[in-house]
Amino acid sequence: MPDPPRLPSTPSSGSRLTPTGPPPIFSCVTQTLHNANTKRDDLPARTRWAILAVILAADILDLLDATITNIAAPTITADLGGGPALVQWLGAAYALALGVLLVPGGRLGDRYGRRKLFLIGLAGFIAASLACGLAPTPATLVAARLLQGAFGALVIPQGFGILGATWPRDQIGRAFALFGPAMGLSAVGGPVLAGFLIDADIAGLGWRPMFLINLLLGGAALLAAARLLPRDTGDSAVSVDVPGSALLAGAMLGVLGGLIDGSGGGTSSGGAWTARPLTLLLLGLVAFAAFCHRQRTAAHPLIEPSLLRNRGFAAGLALGVAAFAATSGLLYVISLFLQRDLGRTPADTALGLIPLTLGIVIASIACHGLLHTYGRRLAVTGLLILLAGCVWLTLVIHNSGTHTTSWSLTPPLVILGVGMGTCFGTIYDLTIGDIAPSEAGSASGSLNAVQQLANALGAAAVTTVYFHSDGTMSLLVVAAGLATCLPLAALLPSKPQEEGLH
Numbered sequence: 001m002p003d004p005p006r007l008p009s010t011p012s013s014g015s016r017l018t019p020t021g022p023p024p025i026f027s028c029v030t031q032t033l034h035n036a037n038t039k040r041d042d043l044p045a046r047t048r049w050a051i052l053a054v055i056l057a058a059d060i061l062d063l064l065d066a067t068i069t070n071i072a073a074p075t076i077t078a079d080l081g082g083g084p085a086l087v088q089w090l091g092a093a094y095a096l097a098l099g100v101l102l103v104p105g106g107r108l109g110d111r112y113g114r115r116k117l118f119l120i121g122l123a124g125f126i127a128a129s130l131a132c133g134l135a136p137t138p139a140t141l142v143a144a145r146l147l148q149g150a151f152g153a154l155v156i157p158q159g160f161g162i163l164g165a166t167w168p169r170d171q172i173g174r175a176f177a178l179f180g181p182a183m184g185l186s187a188v189g190g191p192v193l194a195g196f197l198i199d200a201d202i203a204g205l206g207w208r209p210m211f212l213i214n215l216l217l218g219g220a221a222l223l224a225a226a227r228l229l230p231r232d233t234g235d236s237a238v239s240v241d242v243p244g245s246a247l248l249a250g251a252m253l254g255v256l257g258g259l260i261d262g263s264g265g266g267t268s269s270g271g272a273w274t275a276r277p278l279t280l281l282l283l284g285l286v287a288f289a290a291f292c293h294r295q296r297t298a299a300h301p302l303i304e305p306s307l308l309r310n311r312g313f314a315a316g317l318a319l320g321v322a323a324f325a326a327t328s329g330l331l332y333v334i335s336l337f338l339q340r341d342l343g344r345t346p347a348d349t350a351l352g353l354i355p356l357t358l359g360i361v362i363a364s365i366a367c368h369g370l371l372h373t374y375g376r377r378l379a380v381t382g383l384l385i386l387l388a389g390c391v392w393l394t395l396v397i398h399n400s401g402t403h404t405t406s407w408s409l410t411p412p413l414v415i416l417g418v419g420m421g422t423c424f425g426t427i428y429d430l431t432i433g434d435i436a437p438s439e440a441g442s443a444s445g446s447l448n449a450v451q452q453l454a455n456a457l458g459a460a461a462v463t464t465v466y467f468h469s470d471g472t473m474s475l476l477v478v479a480a481g482l483a484t485c486l487p488l489a490a491l492l493p494s495k496p497q498e499e500g501l502h
Contacts, residue, residue, distance in 0.1 A: 043166055043230075051166050051228050052175045055159035057221040058122055059179070060186045061214060062152045065129070066094060068194035068210050069145075070331055071346050074339045075198050075207045082138030084467040088260050089142045091332065092456040096256065097149030098156075099452030100249045103302050103445040104240050106157030113234040114158040114165075115225075121154025122222050129214035157445075166230060195350035239300035247291035248302070252453060254284020256460050302449075304442040307435065313443060315491035316431025317450055322488065323383070323427065324454035326481035327420060329462020329474070330390065334413075336463065337471040341402055355410045359417020364425065371426050375495040379430055382423020383489060387482045389415030394475040426496075433493030 069076070069090040077086045109117040128147035135141035167175050194210045202209045262277030295301040295308075307313050331353075338349040363382075371378055392412035397404055432443050458481075466474035 047228065048167055048175075050224070052163065052178070054221055054225045054228060055163060056178065056182050057217065058118070058155050058225075059159060060182060061125065061218055061221070062156055063183055063186045064190040064193070065148060065152070065211075065214070066091075066098075067190040069094070070335045071191045071194045071350050072198060072207050072210060073332075074336065075346055076141070077138075079206055080135070080138050080141065082141075084463065085260055086138040086142070087332075087336070087467075088460045088463050089138075089256075090145060091328075091459040092256055092260075093142050093145040094149040094152075095328075095452045095456040095459070096249075096252050097146045098153050099449045099456065100245060100252060101150050101153035102157065102449045102452065103442075104242070104245045105153040105155075106161075106445060107238055107240045108154065109158040109161060109234070111234050111236060111238040111240060113232045114161045115229040115231055116234075117154050118158040118162065118229060119222065119225055121151045121158070122218060122225060124151030125155060126214055126218040126222065127151075129211045129218065133208045133211035162229060165232065191350040191353060192347070195345070195347035198346040241294070241298055241300055241302050244291060244294045244298055244302050247287050247294055251284050251288035251291055252456065254280050254282075254287055256284075256456060258282075258284060259457075259460050259464065302442075303446045304439050307439055307443055307446065310435060311491060312434050312493040313431055315488050316427060317446065319427060319485050319488040319492070320431070320447060320450050321454045321457075322481050322485050323424070324451045325458030325461065326478045326485075327386075328455040328458035329481075330416070330458075330478045332459050332463050333466050333471060333474045333478070334393075336466060337397065341471060342404060352406060352409065353413070355413040356417040356420075359414040359419075360421040361417075363418040363421025367422050367426070371429055371496055376426075376430050376489060376492045379423050379426040379492065380486065380489050382419050382421075382426060383482060383485050384419075385415060385422060386419025387479060387486075389413075389417075389419050390475060390479045390482060394472055394479065397475065398472045427489075427492070429496040430492040433496045 073087040073090050076090065077083060080086065105117070105121070125148060128144050128151055131144035132141060132148065135144055163172060163175055194207075197210045197213070198207050200209075205212075258277040258279075258281030261280060262273045295303050296305055308317075334353065334356075335349055338344045338352055339346065344352065367378060367382075374381075389412050392415060393409070396408050396412055400408060428447060431447060435443050462474050462477055465477050
């Protein structure tokens with residue numbers, strides 16, 4: 001649910017939007033885009049707008065599929081089985097694959113050509129969507145969701161690079177200005193569309209049409225992309241850290257697998273911390289240690305080591321993990337509470353989340369332009385509002401339980417949205433507040449990747465608490481996570497960079 005974008009000079013090839021919060025769409029320039037010499041000033045305006053429509057369509061598809069399982073998870077588990085484990089893996093699998101491969105996906109496009117990677121990624125995304133829609137078992141559905149996220153990570157980073165190569169610099173702001181409204185509508189429309197498709201039960205297929213619709217939407221975008229996108233050769237000198245990516249993927253799979261299995265999500269017996277989940281956690285931690293070592297020693301690491309020595313950036317990275325994990329878990333818990341505890345349909349649940357989305361939109365517009373005046377005070381204010389909304393929602397659910405009404409939920413949901421809209425974009429900009437221009441590409445890609453990985457961890461961790469206690473306890477865990485963000489926010493740079501450095 002993004003905020004209306006500001007218009008810096010050019011975007012990072014690793015930038016993307018989030019389904020759970022509104023960091024800016026654009027951040028810093030990658031060296032590749034600075035050096036790009038494929039600018040097509042001679043393209044007809046009609047062709048440039050058509051290319052923009054293709055890029056927007058691909059990003060919208062990605063955001064729709066990142067958000068739909070928040071609503072659909074209870075219905076899917078009722079049909080396929082899988083219990084709490086499937087609920088936890090449905091969102092986590094997509095975010096995990098996207099987060100791990102987002103930075104490598106951008107570099108693959110720089111190396112082999114953005115058009116080629118865009119087409120491969122979009123075709124793979126469509127095929128993975130078909131696999132999701134036809135999945136006969138929980139395991140095959142989770143595998144298909146992993147593939148969706150992986151192919152999405154090939155598509156998303158290419159779009160802004162393609163726009164940078166086809167739009168004149170004095171006009172590209174007009175193209176970028178459309179991303180905020182389009183992504184905002186998609187973030188609202190994704191869950192609503194999923195809810196109504198499920199309730200419509202088209203041809204008796206239940207939840208499956210929400211994935212199968214990608215064949216029509218994605219297929220049209222793929223045909224248009226093959227016809228319109230300009231060819232580019234790439235740069236064979238660009239390096240991709242494949243071992244680093246593999247170690248990060250292994251680390252995340254181990255930690256998530258151990259967490260879900262040990263908490264009972266992977267068993268029917270209520271779960272126990274036996275040898276299997278503990279082994280998975282240990283392997284995940286070992287892989288993460290190896291990943292950290294790789295980042296210190298690799299010639300072209302995924303994260304520049306100098307960034308981690310920057311106190312403001314390191315604090316922002318840690319803050320991003322805590323904040324995005326907490327809010328990702330929060331959104332899942334709200335959806336589960338509305339459906340499992342209050343018995344609402346998927347469509348009613350999606351409509352019930354609109355107050356939160358409106359809060360994000362209102363705050364994003366109201367806070368636009370205030371960051372350079374108030375700096376990190378704006379981020380702290382947003383976090384406090386978010387924490388207050390979480391506490392308010394906890395009290396409402398604790399006092400009313402299954403008798404909770406829409407009217408009693410609306411005020412805290414609006415406050416939660418206002419908190420998200422106030423703080424998330426500011427956290428992003430402040431984190432890169434004092435980095436060097438040469439570190440911009442790595443910083444932007446790292447932040448976006450960490451956001452997705454935090455979404456995966458938060459969805460798994462907070463829903464684990466929900467399935468073993470109740471909505472009140474899981475919301476208290478979210479509140480505790482948000483509280484840890486406040487001291488980290490104090491370590492952020494006091495102001496963002498000046499526009500000229502973005």
